[in-house]
Amino acid sequence: xxxxxxxxxxxxxxxxxxxxxxxxxxxxxxxxxxxxxxxxxxxxxxxxxxxxxxxxxxxxxxxxxxxxxxxxxxxxxxxxxxxxxxxxxxxxxxxxxxxxxxxxxxxxxxxxxxxxxxxxxxxxxxxxxxxxxxxxxxxxxxxxxxxxxxxxxxxxxxxxxxxxxxxxxxxxxxxxxxxxxxxxxxxxxxxxxxxxxxxxxxxxxxxxxxxxxxxxxxxxxxxxxxxxxxxxxxxxxxxxxxxxxxxxxxxxxxxxxxxxxxxxxxxxxxxxxxxxxxxxxxxxxxxxxxxxxxxxxxxxxxxxxxxxxxxxxxxxxxxxxxxxxxxxxxxxxxxxxxxxxxxxxxxxxxxxxxxxxxxxxxxxxxxxxxxxxxxxxxxxxxxxxxxxxxxxxxxxxxxxxxxxxxxxxxxxxxxxxxxxxxxxxxxxxxxxxxxxxxxxxxxxxxxxxxxxxxxxxxxxxxxxxxxxxxxxxxxxxxxxxxxxxxxxxxxxxxxxxxxxxxxxxxxxxxxxxxxxxxxxxxxxxxxxxxxxxxxxxxxxxxxxxxxxxxxxxxxxxxxxxxxxxxxxxxxxxxxxxxxxxxxxxxxxxxxxxxxxxxxxxxxxxxxxxxxxxxxxxxxxxxxxxxxxxxxxxxxxxxxxxxxxxxxxxxxxxxxxxxxxxxxxxxxxxxxxxxxxxxxxxxxxxxxxxxxxxxxxxxxxxxxxxxxxxxxxxxxxxxxxxxxxxxxxxxxxxxxxxxxxxxxxxxxxxxxxxxxx
Ligand code: BGC
Numbered sequence: 001x002x003x004x005x006x007x008x009x010x011x012x013x014x015x016x017x018x019x020x021x022x023x024x025x026x027x028x029x030x031x032x033x034x035x036x037x038x039x040x041x042x043x044x045x046x047x048x049x050x051x052x053x054x055x056x057x058x059x060x061x062x063x064x065x066x067x068x069x070x071x072x073x074x075x076x077x078x079x080x081x082x083x084x085x086x087x088x089x090x091x092x093x094x095x096x097x098x099x100x101x102x103x104x105x106x107x108x109x110x111x112x113x114x115x116x117x118x119x120x121x122x123x124x125x126x127x128x129x130x131x132x133x134x135x136x137x138x139x140x141x142x143x144x145x146x147x148x149x150x151x152x153x154x155x156x157x158x159x160x161x162x163x164x165x166x167x168x169x170x171x172x173x174x175x176x177x178x179x180x181x182x183x184x185x186x187x188x189x190x191x192x193x194x195x196x197x198x199x200x201x202x203x204x205x206x207x208x209x210x211x212x213x214x215x216x217x218x219x220x221x222x223x224x225x226x227x228x229x230x231x232x233x234x235x236x237x238x239x240x241x242x243x244x245x246x247x248x249x250x251x252x253x254x255x256x257x258x259x260x261x262x263x264x265x266x267x268x269x270x271x272x273x274x275x276x277x278x279x280x281x282x283x284x285x286x287x288x289x290x291x292x293x294x295x296x297x298x299x300x301x302x303x304x305x306x307x308x309x310x311x312x313x314x315x316x317x318x319x320x321x322x323x324x325x326x327x328x329x330x331x332x333x334x335x336x337x338x339x340x341x342x343x344x345x346x347x348x349x350x351x352x353x354x355x356x357x358x359x360x361x362x363x364x365x366x367x368x369x370x371x372x373x374x375x376x377x378x379x380x381x382x383x384x385x386x387x388x389x390x391x392x393x394x395x396x397x398x399x400x401x402x403x404x405x406x407x408x409x410x411x412x413x414x415x416x417x418x419x420x421x422x423x424x425x426x427x428x429x430x431x432x433x434x435x436x437x438x439x440x441x442x443x444x445x446x447x448x449x450x451x452x453x454x455x456x457x458x459x460x461x462x463x464x465x466x467x468x469x470x471x472x473x474x475x476x477x478x479x480x481x482x483x484x485x486x487x488x489x490x491x492x493x494x495x496x497x498x499x500x501x502x503x504x505x506x507x508x509x510x511x512x513x514x515x516x517x518x519x520x521x522x523x524x525x526x527x528x529x530x531x532x533x534x535x536x537x538x539x540x541x542x543x544x545x546x547x548x549x550x551x552x553x554x555x556x557x558x559x560x561x562x563x564x565x566x567x568x569x570x571x572x573x574x575x576x577x578x579x580x581x582x583x584x585x586x587x588x589x590x591x592x593x594x595x596x597x598x599x600x601x602x603x604x605x606x607x608x609x610x611x612x613x614x615x616x617x618x619x620x621x622x623x624x625x626x627x628x629x630x631x632x633x634x635x636x637x638x639x640x641x642x643x644x645x646x647x648x649x650x651x652x653x654x655x656x657x658x659x660x661x662x663x664x665x666x667x668x669x670x671x672x673x674x675x676x677x678x679x680x681x682x683x684x685x686x687x688x689x690x691x692x693x694x695x696x697x698x699x700x701x702x703x704x705x706x707x708x709x710x711x712x713x714x715x716x717x718x719x720x721x722x723x724x725x726x727x728x729x730x731x732x733x734x735x736x737x738x739x740x741x742x743x744x745x746x747x748x749x750x751x752x753x754x755x756x
Pocket of ligand 1: 111155208287288513
């Protein structure tokens with residue numbers, strides 16, 4: 001096919017883009033402008049959803065596609081979401097282009113969370129790699145596949161800090177820490193967008209949900225959030241700022257009330273913080289139905305009021321399933337409730353994105369090319385590497401792993417052979433047949449005899465998930481399953497085998513949006529199964545398939561090897577086999593503190609010293625108040641020792657930078673990966689600061705006996721913090737302790753002073 005080399009959106013200067021936008025806007029009516037600010041879901045479901053789901057979402061799914069097509073034909077739509085078939089994209093795009101006088105195409109958005117066809121490990125797993133380069137490569141693959149089918153924009157990354165694992169969406173983010181969260185956010189924005197907005201094979205990144213969504217009361221998704229200014233500025237906002245600094249073209253609002261004001265109607269968030277303080281110049285989209293729901297919240301009087309308040313708060317585009325509030329904007333402009341300049345500012349942002357992405361020049365996609373891109377084997381290779389690098393070796397007593405001469409292997413547990421669960425939540429366009437389960441991966445690699453027994457039936461949610469309306473989302477409860485006989489079969493298999501690989505966790509519909517939990521226990525009969533298998537005396541390797549910490553107290557004392565594999569994606573089973581048999585060494589680290597029990601949550605490593613720090617381990621009278629595994633924990637097949645950290649100077653002034661050096665040596669007999677982590681603690685100042693705060697990290701691979709010296713700068717960005725007393729950023733005159741090591745309990749320390 002000849003390459004079209006004429007200038008188009010991505011190659012235009014900013015002035016040329018503005019000129020095209022101005023020309024369009026000069027011709028547009030207020031109604032046409034309001035249409036550009038409306039985004040619709042377009043659903044074609046595999047089967048009609050249950051009445052319960054329709055009622056909860058207030059949607060008549062049978063009517064939905066027809067209603068959207070009518071709106072497209074009348075120029076009332078600026079963007080669509082949830083269309084992933086390139087032929088459908090082209091068909092709907094044609095309706096849009098022909099449906100408005102100016103031929104303006106729609107922007108297609110989608111939840112490209114961890115892959116489109118090639119499924120990467122879930123985001124919390126990618127964060128556990130502590131490897132920004134693998135994260136960037138992964139999202140570049142996701143972007144390439146999405147762009148090929150006609151998607152221009154990902155509703156990702158989710159950069160919400162999550163400190164309460166009852167909240168199911170912890171799986172979509174980077175965990176509890178703002179420093180790690182910022183690094184992961186930047187890597188994802190770069191992966192999605194490339195060098196600049198409009199880069200070939202890339203899409204717009206949309207960090208979400210602005211802001212504070214992860215702090216839902218009781219971990220209950222959508223419930224209110226109350227956060228102090230200090231928590232917002234020091235913990236919850238930094239990953240957004242990092243994503244904006246990295247050039248993210250979009251930001252999504254959040255559903256919940258933040259300190260008593262619904263986030264989607266919060267002008268302070270979108271105008272004062274996002275635009276004026278962070279300098280964001282992209283467009284803001286509401287979360288689904290969130291403008292409409294300003295009325296439901298008891299905030300807006302009606303839909304007219306909801307639209308007026310959202311658009312003046314700075315929300316440019318309304319994401320709607322039905323009945324968009326922004327359809328009322330023309331009447332508000334007419335009545336003077338909303339100034340036309342407010343509307344224009346939003347329309348300008350949407351059109352700028354469209355021009356920049358090249359939509360006006362090339363609105364349609366090449367369906368043959370899409371097929372070829374989706375089948376690219378290089379994408380599977382990236383997914384396999386990502387799954388290898390995100391696994392976290394939690395325990396490895398007696399160096400049970402790697403299995404160098406395993407003999408016969410028993411693979412046990414229903415999750416071990418579930419393709420859908422291997423992929424994790426938030427995927428829709430995966431190819432099931434090419435998904436490698438843990439069982440398939442081990443069978444392919446082990447060589448020797450590999451037996452399989454599920455042992456128990458899959459566990460079920462008490463309340464179904466809205467995602468269950470997508471075909472195979474909920475696990476099937478087999479009708480002819482003989483519980484007693486199946487348990488016996490699993491135990492006998494373990495008894496006859498040289499090693500038992502037991503897979504436990506949560507089924508993927510138990511984690512994600514609207515998947516909060518009141519407990520962290522292994523659902524169903526999994527603990528009993530594990531105990532029965534361990535009772536045979538056959539050594540057990542436990543694989544955990546999860547997106548949040550689970551109650552592994554029993555396993556942490558009784559099972560020699562525990563590998564957290566998360567939901568590892570399309571190539572998950574192959575990667576797990578690579579790790580188990582020692583073809584590669586694990587090296588991921590926990591991006592959250594792993595509590596012992598749900599009663600301890602929220603639990604973070606970066607708490608303040610407090611009154612009576614000596615009894616901090618004994619805050620509860622019935623359970624230790626330490627975690628089961630600390631933030632940053634993870635083992636490898638190497639063993640690492642840290643030399644004493646040194647400084648290039650022992651004293652700085654505020655604004656200056658000190659460099660910390662440390663040498664890491666692999667003193668074990670095998671090669672391995674380590675993530676060196678640097679934490680600071682401020683001894684005194686104008687506020688009390690956390691016992692530890694992550695301020696640097698580096699993942700490295702070291703051969704047996706190999707050393708590497710690392711350098712970490714500590715400058716104003718690392719040393720400043722937002723102070724609740726002065727209500728501003730400060731760098732105190734103080735002494736800073738620096739700790740470097742393999743997790744957040746790192747002991748090696750050195751100190752420097754900050755003078756005035
Ligand atoms: C979620 C968003 C998502 C959107 C579109 C909402 O329910 O909160 O994260 O991007 O749906 O699917």
